[in-house]
Amino acid sequence: MKAHNVRHAIKGFALIATISVLLLLTMVAVAFLSLSALTVKTSRFEWAQEEARANARLGLMIAIGELQRDLGPDQRIAVSASLLDSNPDTLAIEGVNNEQWMGVVSSRFDQNQNGSPFTRDMDDGGLQDARNGTNFRIRDQVTNYLVSGNEGGRDKMRGARQYQDALTENLPLGQDVVEIVSRGSVRNPRDFVRVRKVVTEKLRLTPDGRTEIRPNGGYAWWVQSNNQKAHVGRPDTHRNSAIDHNNGTGMQRMLHPQDAEPFVIEGIAQGQDNRDTRVLTPKTFTIISESNRIGVLNNFHAMTSFSSSVICNVRDGGLKKNLSAFLHNSDNGQAPEIRDLNDPSRSCYIGVSPNDFLIGPPNERYAAIRDVDFNDTQLQDIAPTFELLWNWANLANEFSFGYASTGIREQKIWRGAPSRNGGANVYDQENLRPADPRNLSTIKITPVIVEACVYYNLATYPRGTGSEQQNALRLCLYPRIGLWNPYNVEMRLDKPMLLQLFLNGKKTVEFNGNVGFTREIYYGGRRNTFDGQYGGQVYFKLPAVTIPPGETFIFSMGGAPRELNINQFGANILQAREAPSSDSYLFKDYLQVRTSRGQYARDEDNDPSELMPIAPTSYRERPLSYKEHGADNYMFMLKYLQNNPNPTIASFRNEPALVYASVSLQAGGGDEFPLEWPTGTEGIVHQLTGPGDHVDAGNPPHPFSRDGFRVRWLDETASNKGVNNELFLQEAPLGNWNLRASYICRNPYDNLTNRAPYFHGIYTRDNPSDELSWDNLNPVLRNGFQTGFPFGKANFGVDTVVAFEVPTREVGIPSLGYLRHLQLSEYVWHPSYTIGTSVADPKVPTTGTIPTEIPGNNRGWSSAGMGTGYWAQLFSDIVFYLPEKNHLIFDMSYEVNHNLWSDFFLTGGTQNQVANFAQ
Incomplete structure (x- = not known):
């Protein structure tokens, strides 16, 4: 048998296998190379995103830091640059290039010894703005505008970094400027917000071993105060309480609403159907109705869906005090004493006492803080007390809304009132039980x-x-x-x-x-x-x-x-x-x-x-x-x-x-x-x-x-106006006068005509006139009684005039402003509405709270005010000689508002909730 060689049968296989493997390896290599290139590209893109995120975080952290540093202290105030309008008499904002920027100012006035912007000198103007007469201008006091590029504030800008002033800074749109608010958010170009971009830099090592700084992106930011806007995102907790005009249920909705009604905002035609539903952003109104879109754009800087604030005393620093804790608490049926809070080194919180004064320094501790001599305020005998506020608030326990009745509540009688001239003075011994105008504490x-x-x-x-x-x-x-x-x-x-x-x-x-x-x-x-x-x-x-x-x-x-x-x-x-x-x-x-x-x-x-x-x-x-x-x-x-x-x-x-x-x-x-x-x-x-x-x-x-x-x-009447300038007789009976006063007489600063009946004060005699005829003044029969109108003829067109509201169970005291109905003075020359009013007293200069020139030598009632020394004595008799140690003519509204609004706030809780809080 012949033998065969097998190796000759599979000749060439190794070569083919090798080539195949090489091809496979080549494909793998190419695939890895492609994947590598893709990964590099992806990482570079993410790297850029990360840089952008890092820059955004940096901008946010810097903005928060600027906000904390500049607005963290209690006595700092956020102001819109639009307030610096050079021509406030027109609707347009003039002289401000960046009206939507927010600036920071301080209420402190370092030229005053105690740092307060107020000073008190009872021999020269009373309570005054210490900045008056100086070169102080609020536009010069803005320490920073909270926008990118102003990091550190005005006083820390150095070198190439220039401070940006909202009044003058011009920022044309370009590479270094970012338009933070633009079309899509607003319509009017004046509402655009542009700020300077801050470029971030990165240190880079070059191949030759050198270091260089290269740009690494940038950031831009802008801060605005939402507290200056209408809060459209807060539903009113009282909304579902129907208003019942018979029993007062639901009156909180009318007196103290917590929301902003959309329909009162110009351009907002329709609000949400269910008003208990929150508006997430102002743009939600465009989802509700397309007709709202223009209004939303026009009101971008006027609406917000979120805002909150710290209730602090911007004037003096520290937190405001909850006056409700005093008004709705009691001590054995009397006004309570809320004690001071102290630590071993200082008084942290000055409490409230029923005997504290509503005008002038409330007590000696306040006077010390304000650097005032408490015993020389010259208001101590006539200043109403905090007990008066407490008694007024507690009327709510007696009265119900819709129907309430009260008997006469006469004022406190001044027993042992001073009377000179042997008792035969202006009263001719017929006022032996006079009303007591001193330190009012009870309700009249x-x-x-x-x-x-x-x-x-x-x-x-x-x-x-x-x-x-x-x-x-x-x-x-x-x-x-x-x-x-x-x-x-x-x-x-x-x-x-x-x-x-x-x-x-x-x-x-x-x-x-x-x-x-x-x-x-x-x-x-x-x-x-x-x-x-x-x-x-x-x-x-x-x-x-x-x-x-x-x-x-x-x-x-x-x-x-x-x-x-x-x-x-x-x-x-x-x-x-x-x-x-x-x-x-x-x-x-x-x-x-x-x-x-x-x-x-x-x-x-x-x-x-x-x-x-x-x-x-x-x-x-x-x-x-x-x-x-x-x-x-x-x-x-x-x-x-x-x-x-x-x-x-x-x-x-x-x-x-x-x-x-x-x-x-x-x-x-x-x-x-x-x-x-x-x-x-x-x-x-x-x-x-x-x-x-x-x-x-x-x-x-x-x-x-x-x-x-x-x-x-x-x-x-035409006869009264014909003898005098018509404007002379235009008075505000409730704005500048106190019709509930117990003492009504001419004061040295009253306007006077130079002929009888002289037309001084809010009560007038008349020049003879047919307008005052019997028939013209006939009363109107209503509900069995003859009725008239307080400020004109009976047929003036108004049946009843309710000028003052006592608190009721259903309403209570919903705000500090509601205390305006309380009578704080027994003198006719003070205003009827004292708390919350901003009407300046025409009898005192605009620079202070008391007259700087007292006519004559008889404490204000003298020949310089059309009189004689005897007249002056009679007028002093009327007011029981209190002007000897006290100012009776002063801007009471300014004084009491100065004490209340910066120091106190009211809560919206029920009386029981507030009492529990106080405990």
């Missing part, structure tokens, strides 16, 4: 007198028969008193009141156009004859009555005519159910046959008798002696009859006074000029058949016979 709720006047008719009737017949003159007085309840609760005058009214009761008249036929028509006083000093002093009793909220009752005579009683004042009672009528009046007859004043009782027989030989048919007022026939005083005083419901002059003196008002230029220190009617202006002398006859209805008194006072009207 009393009606406001808006009108106190009389009209008169003259009548005559025969006396005797035959040749002995004479004609007697009768004066018919028509009193008219307006009482206004300015509160939101009905006021029960559960005891009668007595009004003392002092007018010109020493007038003379001319009959039938004959200068030789005259008579005196005196009335009032303490004698039935001409009573000189007291002539014109009359007393009217006002019955117990309940005045609904905001209503003004007009009291007048009712029933048959009655004789004016100068001894038993209860006989001169008025009523408010019947309309004034010419057949209902108080009368006085002039029957003296032998009078010592015969020179003024002129007629054809020259007999010194008040009886007349003929019956006159017409009359006009004409003073026969300006010295004898001018009013000795113009005033009114209202008292609450606690002791004697049938008062006499003796009992009147010991009743508690509610209001004393001097409407006299000289406080009764000299005769006021009497009125003379124009020639040709005459009234009718009504002819009666006898002393039992009366003037019939439909015979109203002449308009010029009106004498008395009223609160100035919103639109004054």
Whole structure:
């Protein structure tokens, strides 16, 4: 058998296998090379992203750091650059290139020793802005604008880094500028926000061993305060509580809403259907309705969906104090004492005491912090106290919304009040229980007198028969008193009141156009004859009555005519159910046959008798002696009859006074000029058949016979405006005056005209006018009572005027501003709304809170204010000499707001929640 060689059969396999493996390896190598290239590219891209993220984090960290450093201290304030508008009188922002930048300023004023921007010098302007009179300008105090490129602030910019001022910095769009807010977010180019890009750098090692710095991207940032925007992202927790106007449920929604209503934002036509749903961002409104888009773009800088803040005292530093903890807590039924919080080295928190003052330094500890001598503040006797706030807040425990009622709450009586001149001063011993204006701590709720006047008719009737017949003159007085309840609760005058009214009761008249036929028509006083000093002093009793909220009752005579009683004042009672009528009046007859004043009782027989030989048919007022026939005083005083419901002059003196008002230029220190009617202006002398006859209805008194006072009207009479500049009579009864005051008189800084009736204060006498006629001033019958309007005629168009709201259970005190309804002063020259108002007091300079020049040497009431030393004494009598140690004329609103708004806040919790917090 022949043998075969097997190796020859598989020749060439190794070569093929080798080539195949090489091809496979080549493919693997190529694949790895491709993968490597892709990985390098990917890593480079991610590296760039990481650099961008790192730059963004760096920018964010720097922005937060700048924010913490510049706005972290309590006394730093964030301000929009738009506030630095060079022309605030126009709507456009002028003189600011970057109006949306946010700047930082400090409330500290380092030129002042204690660092406070305020200083107090009671001998030179009182509480003042220490920056006044210096070169201080807020635009120069901005230490930084929180934008990229300003890192470190104005004082730390060095070298090539230049500080960017929002007013002047011009940033045209380019490589180094980033437009953070642009189209898509806003429409108006003025709303664009541009900031400078900050380039980050990287240290790089070159192949030749050198190092170089190369750009490594950049960052840009901008900070804006959301607290200056409308918060559209917060739903109101009270929204689902329906408002019930009968019981006050749901009133928190109206008084203290927590959200911003979209429909009040211009351009937002429709809000979300379910208002309990949060708006995540302002742009959510474009999802709700496409019609909102333009409004969203236009309000980018005005809306936010998130904001929060620290409740700190920006003026003095530290946290604000929760005033609710004081108002809603008690100590055995009295106002609580919230103690100071201290550590061993200092007082960390000054508490609240019921005796702390609402104006001036509250207590000695505050005074020390503010570098003020507490014993030299010259406000200590008249400053209201925090106990007054507590008592006001706790009225909520008594009253319910919708219907509430209160009796008279008279003010505290000043027992042992100083009285000089042997007790015979301006009060003539008739105000022995005066209202106490010092350190108010209790609540007073009393009606406001808006009108106190009389009209008169003259009548005559025969006396005797035959040749002995004479004609007697009768004066018919028509009193008219307006009482206004300015509160939101009905006021029960559960005891009668007595009004003392002092007018010109020493007038003379001319009959039938004959200068030789005259008579005196005196009335009032303490004698039935001409009573000189007291002539014109009359007393009217006002019955117990309940005045609904905001209503003004007009009291007048009712029933048959009655004789004016100068001894038993209860006989001169008025009523408010019947309309004034010419057949209902108080009368006085002039029957003296032998009078010592015969020179003024002129007629054809020259007999010194008040009886007349003929019956006159017409009359006009004409003073026969300006010295004898001018009013000795113009005033009114209202008292609450606690002791004697049938008062006499003796009992009147010991009743508690509610209001004393001097409407006299000289406080009764000299005769006021009497009125003379124009020639040709005459009234009718009504002819009666006898002393039992009366003037019939439909015979109203002449308009010029009106004498008395009223609160100035919103639109004054043409006769008043015609004598004076029309603007002179435009007053703000609630803005600049305190109609609830117990003491009303002229002060040295009142405007005055140079002729009677002088037009000073908020209560005015009138120039004669047909606008004040009987018919024009007819009251309106409403719910069984005759009603009027406090600031004009009864038909002015407003039925009721509620000016002040007492707290109720349902509402309470929802905010500090709601405390504006509280009365803080007993003087008429302070504002009605003190807390929360920003109306400057026109009686003091704009640079301080007290007058810098006191007229004369009599503590403000002197000849420099149209008076004499005697007048000054009388005005000092009215205010019980308190000006000797206290400023009575000062900007009370500024003082009390200075103490409250920076130091305190109120919470929205219930009374129990707040009480638990306080504990």
